[in-house]
Amino acid sequence: MSGFRLDQGGRVDRSRRVSFSFDGATYRGFAGDTLASALLANGVMLFGRSFKYHRPRGLLGAGSEEPNALVSVSRGPGRHTPNLRATAVEIYEGLAATSQNRWPSLKTDLGAINDRLGMFLPAGFYTKTFMWPRSFWDKLYEPAIRRMAGLGEAPSEIDPDHYGAVYAHCDLLIVGAGPAGIDAALEASGTSKRVILIDEQDEPGGGALDDPALWSWLNESLKDLAAAPNVTVLSRTTAFGYYHDNFVGAVERLTDHWAEIGSGPREKLWRIRAGAVILAQGAIERPLVFAANDVPGVMLASAARTFLQRYGVAVGKSVALMAAHDSGWRDAFAHARAGVNVAAIIDVRETIDAALLAEAQALGIAVRLGHSVIEVHGRLGVKGMTVARNDGSAATRIACDALLMAGGWTPSVHLWSHSKGSFAWDEALGAYVPDRPNEKVRCVGACSGKWNFGSGIVIDALPTPRNQARIKAFVDFQNDVTAKDIHLAVREGFKSIEHIKRYTTTGMATDQGKTSNLNGLQIASQALGRPVTEVGLTTFRPPYTPQTFGALAGHAKDDLFQPTRKTPIDGWAEEHGAVFELVAQWRRARYFPQGGDDMHAAVNRECRAVRSAVGIFDASTLGKIEVVGPDAAEFLNRIYTNPWKALEPGRCRYGLLLREDGFITDDGVSARLTPDRFHLTTTTGGAARVLNTMEDYLQTEWPELDVWLTSTTEQWAVIALQGPLARQLLEPLVEGIDLAAEAFPHMAIREGTICGVPTRLFRVSFTGELGFEINVPAAYGRALWEQLMNAGAAWGITPYGTEAMHVLRAEKGFIIVGQDTDGTVTPHDAGLDWAVGKKKPDFVGKRSLARPDIVAAGRKQLVGLLTDDPAVVLEEGAQIVADPAQAIPMTMIGHVTSSYWSEALGRSIALALIEGGHQRMGEMLHVPMPGQVIRAKVSSMVFYDPQGARLHV
Amino acid sequence: MLLVHCPYCEEKRAEIEFAYAGEAHIARPLDPAAMSDEDWARYLFIRSNPRGRHHERWRHIHGCGRFFNAVRDTVTDKFEVTYKAGEPRR
């Protein structure tokens, strides 16, 4: 409890006080504080508990690299966010944050028993135990492991916020607005390039924010950039991933720092395509590895200086430095100059730049060279440390309440790694630095390995006289990976960094190893006695920092998740109480309940109406393609299984479409309007696929054919009028078409007008009744529907939905592709031999029909199935066997594809795919269901009006 | 998301405008009936799937609608060239 706010300094606005709470206690900070700086200023050192051992943890860093100080922020229903870094949470009036992964409280956490038991929980311990007794795993061991794991609590209510997304294009994208990034932007601002400069912090400046000497430069530079019309500067925006061809994903955080949430999006996804990219992501300081280097108060020296100079907060009243690098000395000097006592500077190196030593002396700081910290005292906060010479002698205890670590620097090469740029190992820096680019990108500033922080040595772990196997010297703070865990992994044969990483979990925490990767590599390299380059390079994967699911989902939620396609008549159906079903992207009216109808009652009524009077059905979802050109008939002849050339204008034909592997993929009735013009229909779900297939053949296989294909699905509204009274109803409304049976036979098309609207009138039937399908321009669809309803009232017109349509067509044995066929069914299997042109030398899929297993006996074939008990309706998908007495696993010979109650027949009917079905007519088969076996007899697929008398009237 | 050059529009556009359409230069045989089952299966199913230069087809489905060919390195995902359907293999 020793941090405090300095009387002056920092960039916080001391005129604006902000109150907030942490774990229920209220604190005050200033506008411009992060949760971390404000709590530090209030003397708080303890921020969280670690993942595995539940050790007390404070702050390690001051930015997005922070592994320890994870908190949850809740701000009203649905606005709970776990695992936020306290160093990146801006405070606002009323902010309520809580600590995580502790019970009952942060100070007294019973999970810390794991720390005591740590000797039994080395890396990979879980692979070695929890195996006996076997039955304990599911009920006892695994649930216990799961309860111990995890960080914060997941949200439990629906997020009321929304998220935006944009595309952006620029000539130059600069990632990181530190001095290097700002310089690059200033240079480009004088050109005609469109420039985007993005930075993850709440204000641009990066490292310059920590250095008051640069503040006036920073102000001037930002003013210049703001004045440059070609430069866009985005703060609070994290470039999280670098994808192919200079495509960079970034998320801008818009509202989380506001005290009052407005109506705008919480976050915005930027999808940026850049001509060139400059990465100026800086570098992150590296911790040092020594015993108890995780006690709250042990932190990166650069982070302490950030708190000091940017926020005006001292991390302790008496700070000490443990250094392997010059940069830490400057951080310690800054503390001394700000009036904070510097208890000691310890440096593992024997010799140091004389200027640094002189400055230390001038500031009155005690210096010990060739020494290392061998222990940190205190549990919930640093109380002191023991240091010793590197040979282990002269152990001395020094009091301090914060210990700064300066272990050198690691360039932030995450995005470079995403872009698949190559790396070179820099021995002096002990780091991988960018080498050859794979995209149009370059690195500038510290992330390229060039910095002016001074020099240092690279060290895997500080020397200690103590038994390495008995101390906890942390490498990955969040995942509680210690140096000895890495040694254990190596001892057990894990020799590549990918193995070590997976076995120990080092680098796999929510900070993705920003502070731990290089230390892990160095330790593994030492343990293996091999250079780092032979141990490997861990590749970074997007995102740079964790990003909100909602931001990546963007606008695609609820109704905008995917468009719902609706027909022109959909509104009428909705107003008249239709129950809908989803078919592909469409919604279709399934049935129209009246009064208290259930589906069964409604469908029976609708079926009766069609069979006895007239029904009206919205068929607008059918796919439609206009095929035009001198070679149109030749083209269709090659595409479909059946012959098309002889089809006369004015007539229709059922078309069957195979994939090149011989299996049915689509079907539909199509009409020849004129010698060079066809109106094709496809299934509802297959329209786009069929058009794409046709375009493919037309453009790439048969470019010599003069044919044009146009999707007309949405140009036409299609209303089916079906039933014995359909003609009488239609007659007075149609002009220019003779509806008489001989003039307009079944499977014909005529053009004329209906209710004054031009129409393509098909005489076709998917119900087995006299029927018409009226195509009118889509805009007239609903008006015509209403006219027909009015005119049909006297005839008992009844709207029917897809369910009745299914029943009616099944009564006639008409198949539905995708329900009665499943991508493994040939025309012969489906009983559609009649639709295959035997004399045609070729069509798409023909050759495959001659393959050995396609002509073999015993294939599943589509047949009718009638239950012994006519009242029993089989379940669609039910399996069929010949011998119901057999043991499991049973030999199944087929399954029910369609099954309905047939009101017309007063019994159930079904279609089924059955092995050798065509040869089994009349055979009694069995459908074993839970608790009973249903007997059913194989029959013809045509249950109703097999002669088709009702069609030809 | 790749950038794809459409040889018909003569523009580089984002991958989401395009649909990949499989390996290129696998012409449908002129007389399938004369082929053995082996040769027909080879036409239907065998693909070169190389690590490196891959001849492939794309369709500018949300643009001009044309199918075209491309050479792309399957290890780096970089396009070497795109060219119109019907032009000789590059």
Add this chain to the structure above:
Amino acid sequence: MTRFSAFSLFAKAFGGHQSWPEQWPDASPKPAYDAIIVGAGGHGLGAAYYLAKKYGITNVAVIEKGWLGGGNTGRNTTIIRSNYLYDESANLYDHALKLWDGLSQELNYNTMYSKRGVMMLAHNVHDVQSFKRHIHANRLNGVDNEWLSAEQAKEYCPPLSISPSARYPVLGAALQRRGGTARHDTVAWGYARAAAALGVDIIQNCAVTGIRRGGDGAVLGVETERGFIASKRVGVSAAGHSSVIMQMAGLDFPLESYPLQALVSEPVKPVFPCVVMSNTVHAYMSQSDKGELVIGAGTDQYVSYSQRGALHIVEHTLAAICEIFPIFRRMRMLRTWGGIVDVTPDRSPILGKTPVPGLYVNCGWGTGGFKATPGAADLLAYTMAKDEPHPINAPYNLDRFRTGRLIDEAAAAAVAH
């Protein structure tokens, strides 16, 4: 091999864990072996283990171009289930599922197979028909799979949204209770350790550069970066790189390799009790023992070996996840990665003999290979040991593409009409 147990862990703790031996030695190649497996993923290491354990062939090498378990074994979302439709598939995947049960004890290595249940959501009438067909077929095949109403599905997985006003409302679900997840890395490590203990050589960082064949066409061995290694039996289990290896033997295969991405969220306390899959909305998810939500994305559309996927695939995947589980919209994505999946025309594997005598193959698992690991490994070992396929993998031959006897589960799921 030091036996792993709570006791040994306890005992070694007092020695500071200094005396744990290597789990597997890093072997150097011998001039010749009785059998060689190319590819040290779970499938390949498992095949070596079963060759030694069940079929008595211990002079075996597993050759890996990188590090063992570094391919799809360590990159997948670890879903295990066997509720497939066709007899051929149900037999294959249920063989694997039975081996998963007890694998930890068999290998003396905790593979963390967790029977959390795999629930597949039905969003339209067509899904319902399709799932019912699966459930009935599974029941008669002795494979567990049951139908749940939307309310029952929600009870089994409380984060699920069953709002009827959703764009794709949940109409019900098929649940396989024996389905679940396992810890992917430990499967490779467990097989490696157990195989090594039986005398198998695991040779890492040794890329195969050729397959040498004799005058009669039969396999003589493999050329590698570290020289020729002789063996008259070579099994290839190289996932996305299978077609490249087969071409070394002069064989063209019906395979294409696609990038497949997956991602995890930050870890949170237990909130998601099972595996949920939705083919219609295109997403699947589970929660790992560590607390991360593990999410599978779709494949990118083009052939690639880059292990690098596109952002828009991730966007679509997370939009789908947020649709089914809107309470997770504020969760955060921690890490994405890519694998290379080898896909056959019918999306079922090729597992058995090849036209080259002595050359065996196990490939084409597409996005579903992890769940089959122990089964595929055992069947590859059987086929190599007996020079003939086991009845379970006999249908998964290369010839089916000639004859038309495809095993097309995806086609059976069909398309909307």
